[in-house]
């Protein structure tokens with residue numbers, strides 16, 4: 086369920102970038118610092134090592150800006166020494182974006198039953214339960230996660246933690 | 261089988277020797293004592309003891325800029341590293357190859373607020389091209405080699421290597437690595453031929469072309485300056501240069517329009533504004549060059565050659581961007597131009613227009629009476645020294661702009677100035693570095709009386725190493741450039757821009773073991789300059805100049821190129837708030 090994240094509100098576009106970096110000390114600080122020092126937006130950021138043997142991490146950044154700013158962001162990222170490659174998934178074609186959230190809801194009676202029913206509809210799994218609370222694990226597009234969290238608000242939402250977006254291109258080829 | 265393990269400090273020194281380093285600018289302290297001991301035990305590398313770590317960094321910049329080789333700095337942890345930061349940031353802005361070795365507290369103390377600890381890699385992360393904290397002595401030798409590779413390849417810049425004290429003591433085997441192939445850092449050197457062909461197509465049909473050249477010509481090496489001459493010769497195009505590019509093309513050539521930008525010439529700026537094809541070679545459309553970006557060269561098709569892809573379309577959108585080394589790209593341009601049977605374009609109308617602009621004589625001034633005009637002092641200095649092809653460094657301010665306007669450079673690596681960061685205090689240490697790299701050259705720091713005080717302690721360094729640098733102070737008793745902006749923007753309210761309580765520069769020179777001279781008025785000017793040049797050893801000249809002279813032409817911040825102020829009568833005294841907000 087991919088979609089072109091190309092909002093054209095006053096020319097501002099939303100792009101999802103995949104960045105392969107050497108997993109060395111300070112690399113994340115370099116990337117994040119580049120965004121803050123040059124005034125670029127970070128809407129979402131995730132990072133984890135993906136090839137242990139070669140020590141490479143993959144950073145997924147969702148950012149927004151005018152087309153010129155997006156081009157600058159990519160060029161500036163490529164300039165960082167530990168960066169192997171920068172891919173703009175939004176430009177490259179169809180891709181899948183997923184996010185996971187853990188959602189804690191407390192309540193009793195009807196509200197508790199309703200929370201469980203909605204969780205079922207949203208394919209959220211119960212990963213912790215007490216007599217007065219649940220923790221749900223919900224995965225999907227950011228919009229789906231947003232909606233689920235909104236629904237839980239009326240039903241005793243206590244807290245939320247989200248991973249941020251991970252994304253991958255559709256089809257057979259890789260970065 | 262690479263021999264006995266040796267301490268990290270010796271690995272560092274051996275690596276520097278293997279890299280061909282001859283000079284290191286440094287200042288000792290607790291966290292680098294092992295490296296200093298290793299330096300003490302050898303005689304291949306010369307250590308130049310500065311008097312402040314900022315001086316070490318600027319000296320390394322001056323050395324690099326004047327020789328084309330990377331400058332090397334060695335400082336201790338904490339205050340040693342923080343003192344060097346201004347010079348690191350300066351080298352970053354001006355793309356100067358430099359490697360800075362900083363001591364760090366022992367690895368087990370890092371993060372404990374140990375004595376003289378600071379987060380050097382954190383502090384320098386965004387003002388260096390790259391940096392390292394070496395936590396494993398087995399990596400140390402490779403890291404030093406890699407640091408030099410990164411500092412000197414692609415767009416040059418400063419690389420910081422932070423080395424904890426225990427790593428300097430721990431042992432490892434060292435071997436000189438084979439040719440470095442960095443796993444991620446692979447700068448693009450050769451430009452895309454299709455883009456170069458397209459550029460030639462535009463150039464061949466241009467009616468009002470201009471070559472807009474920058475510091476990349478200097479960084480690419482002396483052959484790039486040769487290629488630029490050749491490119492100009494085969495195309496017949498006029499040439500202008502940024503502050504950083506001066507000397508990349510001969511100032512004496514009739515095709516040279518002078519410097520462009522905020523204090524550039526009338527003809528250079530108007531030719532940029534009116535051009536129909538602009539070829540930017542190793543420059544970066546800095547705001548000091550473009551003025552108001554939405555009014556910048558509105559009718560020009562723009563071609564931009566830069567080794568750094570992020571410079572292309574950063575400030576100004578261009579029609580053809582070519583990523584590559586400017587020397588290599590010019591080589592291809594010349595080849596393709598010739599292979600198409602193209603010859604130097606006549607461009608009579610264009611030159612006619614340019615010559616009309618030239619006739620305005622925007623740099624003319626009237627030296628009358630006995631008070632020396634600073635412009636005149638520079639013209640006389642130029643006339644008296646040009647046969648010796650001196651290396652000129654500057655501080656920052658009006659004197660810097662006047663030097664850029666009135667001192668002609670025909671060769672690269674002769675003009676050393678802090679362009680991007682605009683660092684007062686750059687000139688004297690840079691002159692020291694340049695002199696070390698060119699022992700027989702005449703090296704002159706054209707200084708302001710305010711700037712020179714910012715790294716005045718380096719006079720002691722010049723004395724110790726018998727470096728015959730000359731400091732020529734245009735003493736107007738004002739932070740003249742600040743005062744000029746106060747004239748322009750704040751109706752002449754001179755808030756703290758008067759140089760109060762100045763030292764007696766002649767006595768100061770003598771106190772440092774230099775020769776001190778004073779030039780009071782026009783009758784003493786030529787003789788004073790002559791004495792300065794002929795006196796062996798370091799000389800400081802306190803040249804008293806007109807106090808209230810301002811630097812023109814000027815494109816005020818936020819104005820377009822064709823809205824230049826040509827003289828003081830055009831200074832209005834107040835600016836809109838929007839314009840005031842610009843620097």
Ligand SMILES: Cc1ncc(C[n+]2csc(CCOP(=O)(O)OP(=O)(O)O)c2C)c(N)n1
Nearest residue numbers: 657658659684708709710711738739740741
């Ligand atoms: C380190 C630093 N601090 C402040 C400034 C701002 N600044 C730019 S020019 C200038 C005045 C320089 O005065 P002087 O050296 O006498 O040169 P002049 O303009 O009079 O020729 C100042 C304060 C700067 N460029 N660098």
Ligand SMILES: [Mg+2]
Nearest residue numbers: 708709738740
């Ligand atoms: Mg002054």
